[in-house]
Amino acid sequence: MTEWYFADGQERQGPLSAEEMRQRFQRGDITLTTLVWREGFAQWAPLSEAVDELQLQNLASAASTVGSGIDLRGDYTAIDNGTAPLPGTGGGTYSPYTAPAAATGYANTAVVSGQDVVYAGFWKRYAAYFIDYILLTVVTLPLSMIINVMGVSSGSEGMQVALTLVVMLLSMVISIGYYAGFHASRGGATLGKMAVGIKVVRGTGERISFLRAFCRYLATIVSSLILMIGFIMAAFTERKQALHDMMCDTLVVDKWAFTDHPELQQRGLGTVTIVILVIAALAVVALFGVMIAMIGVIASMS
Numbered sequence: 328m329t330e331w332y333f334a335d336g337q338e339r340q341g342p343l344s345a346e347e348m349r350q351r352f353q354r355g356d357i358t359l360t361t362l363v364w365r366e367g368f369a370q371w372a373p374l375s376e377a378v379d380e381l382q383l384q385n386l387a388s389a390a391s392t393v394g395s396g397i398d399l400r401g402d403y404t405a406i407d408n409g410t411a412p413l414p415g416t417g418g419g420t421y422s423p424y425t426a427p428a429a430a431t432g433y434a435n436t437a438v439v440s441g442q443d444v445v446y447a448g449f450w451k452r453y454a455a456y457f458i459d460y461i462l463l464t465v466v467t468l469p470l471s472m473i474i475n476v477m478g479v480s481s482g483s484e485g486m487q488v489a490l491t492l493v494v495m496l497l498s499m500v501i502s503i504g505y506y507a508g509f510h511a512s513r514g515g516a517t518l519g520k521m522a523v524g525i526k527v528v529r530g531t532g533e534r535i536s537f538l539r540a541f542c543r544y545l546a547t548i549v550s551s552l553i554l555m556i557g558f559i560m561a562a563f564t565e566r567k568q569a570l571h572d573m574m575c576d577t578l579v580v581d582k583w584a585f586t587d588h589p590e591l592q593q594r595g596l597g598t599v600t601i602v603i604l605v606i607a608a609l610a611v612v613a614l615f616g617v618m619i620a621m622i623g624v625i626a627s628m629s
Contacts, residue, residue: 333361361373440531
């Protein structure tokens, strides 16, 4: 079912079904100049542009007897070309509202400062990393196995060493391309971060460059070398920054932070994060179970 929104002054109302939109129009709660949006719209548009889709033709004719300031039956051109004023704008077709972009949350790239910012805590970041790790493993593990088999079948110890180095280098290149590429993208998020609704930005909220994203990836190596303490720091620092964030002036925040819809930020973990954390916990338990079983088998054989 398509969900619709309409602008009421400076507030966004919805979601509403098409039938509810028709009822609102019939009651006079909204008019053909009311700004509306649904998923698929690039931006907010006057209701007049959705007359056919919402089947308002008959209702619009009946509403022409209600004083609205324009001819509701025929003056659609005035709305489209900007000669008819839109609510809250004082005229013209410019809308102060930005489409909610419900599908991804990354449509608006403009930085809006001075708003409340929800920083991504340790567990959200962990869930995102778990997803990214699984995705990268799915890609790199088959490649590693194929190359290693080639090395073994060659029968040359030197070839095996060379191909092992190739595997390590290839895995690093793929990881750098994945993390740096996605973090420097328009959304500022890897697939894992998109899933849990967070992104990486500069300390000012701006999108980071590929060079900064690349340096951030290298800095994560430092965070790993000190017994993962660099990552754990995200649980205790004021702005939830890990060591590599401090080194590169980056923040991990909710996907709606630094946008014109800060009220959509999620302060809790969220369903996706909780599900991923449960799966990760079960995976760790299963791993320990396999290790204990292997130790038991080895002990019994000895």
